[in-house]
Amino acid sequence: MKKHQILAIAAHPDDVELCCAGTLALLSNQGLSVAIIDLTKGEMGTRGTPELRIKEADAAAKIIGASRYNLGLPDTMLNNKRELQKEIIRAVRLIQPEICFINAENDRHPDHGHAHKLTMDALFYGGLQKIETSHNNEFQKPWRPSHIFSYMQDTPFEPDVVMDISETMEAKIEAIMTFESQFNVKPAEGEKSTYISDPAFLEMIKSRARVFGHQIGATYGEPFKYHGGPIPLKDLSPFLSNKRVR
């Protein structure tokens, strides 16, 4: 693992693609260094094997323009315990991101909410000197990111920020479709269709991006919640360079 300015953390490989791949691809295109950490291998998912999902995840990361790591934490058992927090803290202290994107606070899949809490706490505790972690037999320096956003998953919320991803929507869909074992698959004989394998699921993803894009006067958008109080500003340049068209 090496330093990156932007870090997206997710419970499962494919969470990032569905929820913030457009934003990550955009930031990568703008010259920022982007990393993705999948907490689990998604080994409890209905379709595909963990090995296949890792392969798919790596291919998707190439499309996004990000480095990708997997912590191998236990799928469906993301308890907010110090032991698991430390796995995230160790990684974050190596990557030293300024901005993090994390799972939604409340969602249909309980792992997403658990991952949110676990990640939020790990990102905070990572800034405390007395929480000790080591890498290559050396104690790590504390690190806390400046900004944390959570991305929208299944359950909608009122976003604080919508990123205009019109430029990278195609890359987002391409990255999602890389997960061939999960999306848009016809069930084989005797096999059940899952919630996400139905082609209607992908249509929903596209429609949502269209709806949030509309809210900011763009074609496609990705919504986020900002954590940690009001967004700090030193000037109004974000407002002057982002005129609302509607």
Ligand SMILES: [Zn+2]
């Ligand atoms: Zn997930």
